[in-house]
Amino acid sequence: MIEYGSMDVSHILDSLNEPQRNAVASPASNLLVLAGAGSGKTRVLVHRIAWLLQAEQASPFSILAVTFTNKAAREMRGRIESLLGQSFSGMWVGTFHGLAHRLLRSHWREAGLVQDFQILDSDDQLRLIKRINRSLQIDEDKWPAKQCQWYINGQKDEGLRAANIEHFDDDYSKTMLEIYQAYEQACNRGGMVDFGEILLRAHELWLHNPQILSHYQKRFRHILVDEFQDTNAIQYAWLRVLAGTDNQMMVVGDDDQSIYGWRGARIENIQQFNVDFPEAEILRLEQNYRSTAIILQAANKLIANNQGRLGKTLWTEDGEGETISLYEAFNEQDEARFIVDRLQDWFGAGNRRSDSAVLYRSNAQSRELEDALLRVDMPYRIYGGHRFYERLEIKNALSYLRLLVSRDDDTAVERIINVPTRGIGGRTLELVRSLARSENCSLWQACVKSVNESHLSARAANAVLAFLELIDELDSACKQLQLHEKTEHIIANSGLLQHHEKEGGEKARARIENLEELVTAASNFDDVTIYVENHEQAPSETAAEFEPDSKAFLAAFLDQAALDAGDTQAQESDDAVQLMTLHSAKGLEFELVFMAGMEEGLFPHKMSMNNISGLEEERRLCYVGITRAKKKLYLSHAESRRLHGDVILCRPSRFIREIPDELVDEIRLKTSISHIPSRPDRNSRSLGRRVGGDIEIPETELSLGQRVAHGKFGEGVILNYEGQGPNARVQVNFDAAGSKWLVLSYAKLEVLA
DNA sequence: AAGGCAAATGTTTTT
DNA sequence: CATTTGCCTT
Numbered sequence: 001m002i003e004y005g006s007m008d009v010s011h012i013l014d015s016l017n018e019p020q021r022n023a024v025a026s027p028a029s030n031l032l033v034l035a036g037a038g039s040g041k042t043r044v045l046v047h048r049i050a051w052l053l054q055a056e057q058a059s060p061f062s063i064l065a066v067t068f069t070n071k072a073a074r075e076m077r078g079r080i081e082s083l084l085g086q087s088f089s090g091m092w093v094g095t096f097h098g099l100a101h102r103l104l105r106s107h108w109r110e111a112g113l114v115q116d117f118q119i120l121d122s123d124d125q126l127r128l129i130k131r132i133n134r135s136l137q138i139d140e141d142k143w144p145a146k147q148c149q150w151y152i153n154g155q156k157d158e159g160l161r162a163a164n165i166e167h168f169d170d171d172y173s174k175t176m177l178e179i180y181q182a183y184e185q186a187c188n189r190g191g192m193v194d195f196g197e198i199l200l201r202a203h204e205l206w207l208h209n210p211q212i213l214s215h216y217q218k219r220f221r222h223i224l225v226d227e228f229q230d231t232n233a234i235q236y237a238w239l240r241v242l243a244g245t246d247n248q249m250m251v252v253g254d255d256d257q258s259i260y261g262w263r264g265a266r267i268e269n270i271q272q273f274n275v276d277f278p279e280a281e282i283l284r285l286e287q288n289y290r291s292t293a294i295i296l297q298a299a300n301k302l303i304a305n306n307q308g309r310l311g312k313t314l315w316t317e318d319g320e321g322e323t324i325s326l327y328e329a330f331n332e333q334d335e336a337r338f339i340v341d342r343l344q345d346w347f348g349a350g351n352r353r354s355d356s357a358v359l360y361r362s363n364a365q366s367r368e369l370e371d372a373l374l375r376v377d378m379p380y381r382i383y384g385g386h387r388f389y390e391r392l393e394i395k396n397a398l399s400y401l402r403l404l405v406s407r408d409d410d411t412a413v414e415r416i417i418n419v420p421t422r423g424i425g426g427r428t429l430e431l432v433r434s435l436a437r438s439e440n441c442s443l444w445q446a447c448v449k450s451v452n453e454s455h456l457s458a459r460a461a462n463a464v465l466a467f468l469e470l471i472d473e474l475d476s477a478c479k480q481l482q483l484h485e486k487t488e489h490i491i492a493n494s495g496l497l498q499h500h501e502k503e504g505g506e507k508a509r510a511r512i513e514n515l516e517e518l519v520t521a522a523s524n525f526d527d528v529t530i531y532v533e534n535h536e537q538a539p540s541e542t543a544a545e546f547e548p549d550s551k552a553f554l555a556a557f558l559d560q561a562a563l564d565a566g567d568t569q570a571q572e573s574d575d576a577v578q579l580m581t582l583h584s585a586k587g588l589e590f591e592l593v594f595m596a597g598m599e600e601g602l603f604p605h606k607m608s609m610n611n612i613s614g615l616e617e618e619r620r621l622c623y624v625g626i627t628r629a630k631k632k633l634y635l636s637h638a639e640s641r642r643l644h645g646d647v648i649l650c651r652p653s654r655f656i657r658e659i660p661d662e663l664v665d666e667i668r669l670k671t672s673i674s675h676i677p678s679r680p681d682r683n684s685r686s687l688g689r690r691v692g693g694d695i696e697i698p699e700t701e702l703s704l705g706q707r708v709a710h711g712k713f714g715e716g717v718i719l720n721y722e723g724q725g726p727n728a729r730v731q732v733n734f735d736a737a738g739s740k741w742l743v744l745s746y747a748k749l750e751v752l753a
Numbered sequence: 754a755a756g757g758c759a760a761a762t763g764t765t766t767t768t
Numbered sequence: 769c770a771t772t773t774g775c776c777t778t
Contacts, residue, residue, distance in 0.1 A: 069767065097768045121768080195768045230767095263766070362764050367770090384766095421754060563768065583765045605764055621765080644763065645769040 030280035037627035038290030060088035100202035156196030157264030228253030292321025388566030408442035420499035423463035484523035593629035
C-alpha cells in the first residue's frame, strides 16, 4: 500500500510506470509532459487530477481541465469519476470553446455581449460572409467567401481583430480587412459570436476585467491541458493569463503528433511554455503500451527525419511482432481489392472487424474502398462527412427552435423564412433585407414592418404574414411543453416533416430519421448541472427558471448543439471495419491498420510538400498513422491512380523509403497480371526512382513515369505523350506548376536520375 | 419555385 | 470522374 500523508493512494499510483507516477505525483508547480503515442497520456492526466483531489485534497472547484473535443472531455470526466467512485460537479472539464462559452454566458455584460447572444457555427458563418460580400458588392469569383472565412478565422486564431491588423496596400489585404470589419459589425449588431470569437472574447474578458480575472485565478489553482501541441495562439494566451504567477499548470502533449498547424495550432507553444515557466519540470513518457517493437521502430526512424524535435524515442517491453507489409498495387482498385482480401483473411481468422482500420490521407479515397467492401458485403463504418447537428434538416429544425428563443435571430430567419417554400422568393427577401438595413433592425422586425406598412405586393405580404403567424403560433403552442415535446411539435407543425416526406427517396427517408433522432437527442438533454453551474453567481434565481419547459433550457440545448456537433453516425454500428482519414485517427488504436495511398503527391499531399514545414507536418501525420497500429501494419500504394478523371502515374511515398528496409516485407501477388508493366523491384524503391519496364516514348530517351526538370516549371513526372521523336508532345506533372503539355523539341527537358 | 443543365471544383477538421 | 454549385429556364 502506498501512503501519502495518512491517505492510501495506491489505487491512483499502482497501475502506473515510473515516469507516469513521477508526473502524477510530482510536487512541481508546473509540469510539461512530453508523451509519445500510446504512452498513456490521458491516463496520466486522469490520474493526476485524481491525485490532486485525493492526495493533495484539492477542491474540485479548483480544477480546470481542457481537452480538444467534447468527446475527450466526457471521457476524461468519466474516467476520473470511475477511478475515484464519485462525481465532482465543481470541476470544469471541457474544450477551450466550451469553457470560454461558459464564461461568456456568466459574464455576458462584461464581455460586451447581449444576454441572448447566439453561436454561429462555420456554416452559419459562411452564409453570413456571403451575404456581407454581396452587400459590399465584392466579386465572389475573385474573393471566394470560403477564403474570407479562412482569413477571418485565421486572424482570430492569432488573437487579432480587424482594428489590430496593420493594413497593407495590396488588394488582398485591403479587401480582406474590409470584409473582416463589416463582418465584425454584423456580428455585433446581431449579437452573434463565431467559434473564434468565443475564444477572443474570453481572452478580452480577462484583460478588461481584472476583478473577474482575479476571481477565476483564485479559483482555478490547477490547470491541466491535453493535446497541448494543438493549441493556437489565442488559446495559449487565454491559459497564460489565467495561470498568472501562482497557479499550477500541467500541459501534456507530443510535438511529433502536431498535425493541425494548417488551422493555427502552434507547436512553438511548447517552447513558449518553457520560457514562461522556466522552473517547470519536464517529463517524458516514452514507454509505449500499444504497438509492437517493429512498428515503433518504423515510427521512430520515420520521425527522425524531422528537424527541431524535442526528441523522444518510443520503446516497448513487448516483442518484435510481425513485419510491416508493403503492397504495390497496379491501381486504386487493385489496392482496394488487396486491402479487402486481407481484411477477409483477418476476419476469417476469428478477429473482430472493429479492431481493424483503413486510413487514408483524403476523404475522396474512401469511395474505392467502400465499393470493394460493398462488393464482398463486409460491414464498415466510415468517419467524415456531416456531423449530426450540421445536417441540413437538423439545422433547419434548430432554426425554428432558435426563433422561439429570439425572433431577432437573423441567421435563423435567413435559413427558414422560405423552408419549406411558402412563396417568399429572392426578390421579397431582398426587400426585407434592405428594409432591415435602412431601419437598422432585425429581419423579423423588418418583416413585421413590411407587412404593416405594405411595402410588398399583396401576394408577397401574405406569404410573409403567413411566416410571421406560423412562428408565433408555434411559439404559443410550445410554451408549456418540455424540450423534446417542443422539438417534436416544431418538426410536425412547421411543415418540415411534410416537406421531406413529399420529397421522397432514400435521402429523404434518412432525413426524416434524423429529425426523429433530434427528438430523442432533445429528450436526452438533461445535463442540467452544466447550465446551473454557468450561473454560480446567482444559483437560486436561475435554477428555478431552469425547468425543462423554460426558454433557458431550450437555449442551453441550442448552445450545446452548436458547440458539440455530435457524431458522424447516429449509432455505433456493430462489428465493422473502420474507415477514416489519418487526421481523424489521432487518438485511436487498432490491432490491424492499413495505410492506403502512400504515394508522392497524395501522401505527402502535393499541397503540403513544397515547403519544409508542410512536409514535416505530413511526416508527423504519417507517424500518427503508423502508431495507430497495435499488431500489424500494411502500407500500400498504387502505380497509377485515377484522379480528377484522368489516370496519373504515382511514385511511392518518400515516407515508405524512410522506414528501414528490414522492417518491411514487400508483398507480391501469386498470380501476376500479364498486361501490367513489370514492377520496379525493391532495389529501385530504395534508390528512390522507377526503372525499366515502363512505356517508352518512341525515338526519345524518355518513358512514362520518368522524372524530368524544366527550366521554368521545375521538376515533374511524365504522365502521357502523343507522337514521337522531337515532335512528340508530353504531358508532365510538375511538382509545383501542375500538369502541362509540352512539345519536346521546345521544352528542353532534362532527364533526372 | 422547382427542376434541369452547365460550370466549377476536387487536403486534412474542431469548435 | 463525380459531386456540388449557381444560373437559367419553365
